[in-house]
Amino acid sequence: MKIIFAGTPQFAASALAALLVEHQVVAVLTQPDRPAGRGMQLTASPVKQLALQHGLTVLQPETLKTPEAQQVIAELDADVMVVAAYGLILPKAVLETPRLGCLNIHASLLPRWRGAAPIQRAILAGDAETGITIMQMDVGLDTGDMLLRHACPIAETDNAQTLHDRLAELGARSIVEALGLLEQGMLAAVKQDDAEACYAAKLLKSEARIDWHQDARQIAHAVRAFNPFPVSQAGLREISVKVWQASFCADRQGEPGEVLAVDKLGITVACGAGALRLEVLQRPGGKAQPVSQFLQAIPVNVGDYFSVD
Numbered sequence: 001m002k003i004i005f006a007g008t009p010q011f012a013a014s015a016l017a018a019l020l021v022e023h024q025v026v027a028v029l030t031q032p033d034r035p036a037g038r039g040m041q042l043t044a045s046p047v048k049q050l051a052l053q054h055g056l057t058v059l060q061p062e063t064l065k066t067p068e069a070q071q072v073i074a075e076l077d078a079d080v081m082v083v084a085a086y087g088l089i090l091p092k093a094v095l096e097t098p099r100l101g102c103l104n105i106h107a108s109l110l111p112r113w114r115g116a117a118p119i120q121r122a123i124l125a126g127d128a129e130t131g132i133t134i135m136q137m138d139v140g141l142d143t144g145d146m147l148l149r150h151a152c153p154i155a156e157t158d159n160a161q162t163l164h165d166r167l168a169e170l171g172a173r174s175i176v177e178a179l180g181l182l183e184q185g186m187l188a189a190v191k192q193d194d195a196e197a198c199y200a201a202k203l204l205k206s207e208a209r210i211d212w213h214q215d216a217r218q219i220a221h222a223v224r225a226f227n228p229f230p231v232s233q234a235g236l237r238e239i240s241v242k243v244w245q246a247s248f249c250a251d252r253q254g255e256p257g258e259v260l261a262v263d264k265l266g267i268t269v270a271c272g273a274g275a276l277r278l279e280v281l282q283r284p285g286g287k288a289q290p291v292s293q294f295l296q297a298i299p300v301n302v303g304d305y306f307s308v309d
Contacts, residue, residue, distance in 0.1 A: 001079040001183060002026050004098065005047075011168045012084035013046040015105055018172035019082065020054055023179065026076050027057040029064075031087050064094050073097055080182070082175055083137060092139050100182060102137040105171040107164075108200070109133060109149055111192040114142035115200035119167060120160045123225040125198075126217070129153050130163070132171045134178040136189055143197075145189035148178045159227040159245075205230045210243065212256035212308045216274035220248040223276075231282075234269075235307030236300070244288045245280035257308040259300060264292040267300050 005016050006029035019025060028051040036043040044052070051058050061069045070093050073081075078098045083090065084105040095102050108118035110133040115121075122130040134148040152170055154163060181187045208230040210219055223232045223246045232243040247266070254260050254270030261268040266277035282288040283298055 001100075001179060002077065003179075004029065004073065004076055004078040004081040005051075005084075006030070006081060006086040006088075006090075007047045007084040008045045008087050009085050010046045011107070011164060011171065012086070012105075013050045014168040014172045015082065015084045015175050016047055016050055018176050019179075022176050025051075025054075025056055026078055027059055029059050029061070029073075029086065029088075032060045032062060061088075064088055065091050070094055070097070080179070082179075084171065084175075090137060095137055095139065103147065103175065103178065103182075104135045104137045104142070104144070105175050106133045106135055106142055107167045107171065109151060110135060110142060110146055111194065111197035113200040114197050116202040118200040119164050120203055120225040121198070121200040123154060123158065123160060123163065124221050126221050127154055130167070132167060132174045134174055143192060143194070145191055147187045147189060148174055148181070150174050159224040161228050203230055208232050210234045210306070212269065212306060213272040216250075216271035216276045217248045219271055219276050220246055234278075235309070236298070236304075239284055239298075241298075241306075242282040242288070243278055243280075244282060245278075247277045247279060249275040249277050255305075257306040259302055259304040259306070262295070262300055262302055264295075266291050267295075269306055 001023050003019060003023050003025050004027050005025050008031040028047060030045045030047040033042040033044050048058050073094055074097050080100040081098045081102040083102055090102060109131040113121050129151050131149060131151040133146050135144045135146055138144040150170055152166055208226050210232055223243050226232050227244055233240050234243055249268055252260050252268055252275035256270055256272055258270040259267060260270055260275055266279045268275050268277045280288055280290055281294040
């Protein structure tokens with residue numbers, strides 16, 4: 001089939017790579033180049049980089065709401081548009097342009113998590129599984145009919161990056177499968193139950209501050225969900241320490257923020273219920289490192305306190 005592909009980050013690039021093996025991609029839509037890195041140089045998205053490697057037409061409109069942008073898409077005469085983490089709203093006129101409409105690769109088992117951060121919100125909520133849903137797009141926020149769903153377990157050791165990588169692979173396989181079924185007329189649309197929907201709001205840096213009054217298990221979920229962004233943070237003697245990895249300890253009690261134990265494997269800190277063992281930390285200006293190395297630069301002793309404000 002003739003496909004327009006719309007996506008921006010690495011999650012989308014994985015799907016584009018799979019589609020290029022099976023189908024004709026007539027054009028790629030992706031976000032305009034953005035400043036990135038220490039030098040804040042304009043940088044092409046992962047999708048654009050892959051598209052250019054394959055000599056594909058790349059379109060980078062600031063919006064799809066203009067008649068000009070919509071005319072360009074119409075002239076491509078595509079059978080279907082595949083969308084994955086594109087980052088722009090598709091107006092009704094664009095959704096109706098391809099012969100078979102627009103299919104979205106969504107990183108949750110809809111309707112469980114609709115919105116911008118389904119991977120992180122699933123971990124934060126303590127979900128046992130998530131997955132990929134191939135959805136027929138409509139004008140709502142991830143409200144379209146479900147065409148194909150594949151589940152993916154969430155391991156207790158998963159963080160947002162490791163789960164993202166597995167879902168990117170699953171999403172790539174799923175969209176190829178879905179398009180094959182679509183060509184054969186074998187995809188059955190299933191409406192979502194709106195009553196079961198949760199909103200996966202965009203992550204805010206303000207969420208990353210650890211509240212030691214919370215249950216230790218919930219804080220452990222947050223550390224995993226916020227790795228690699230925005231990374232959980234805790235105050236220690238007027239410095240901000242980033243917490244990259246931590247684990248739940250059920251049998252330790254103390255005042256919230258109190259250091260209960262220190263060894264080469266971790267710093268155990270009391271929470272509102274249970275305790276959290278901090279295992280990989282980063283001091284200001286340093287790199288993420290195991291606790292054994294962190295303690296050489298910033299000593300921590302039993303009885304010290306992480307700030308609870």
